[in-house]
Amino acid sequence: MTGKSIKVTLIKSMYGQLASIRNSAKGLGLRRIGHSVVVADTPSNRGMINAASHMLKVESALGKGA
Secondary structure (H helix, E strand, O other): OOOOEEEEEEOOOOOOOOHHHHHHHHHOOOOOOOOEEEEEOOHHHHHHHHHOHHHEEEEEOOOOOO
8 A cells, every 4th residue: 555545525415426426435435415534545446536526525635544
């Protein structure tokens, strides 16, 4: 693991989204609007972020371990 991490925040509702997009958000650990999680910067997490990018805010999480 590289040690890099990303802070991801859900900014829009999952209601009405395709099941694959909802599952990507849930796979990242997001539960409700405004909920933030810190995840490792891995290709699999990046893929889930790209799938649901229209409903997420992504920031680098400096100094936080995942």
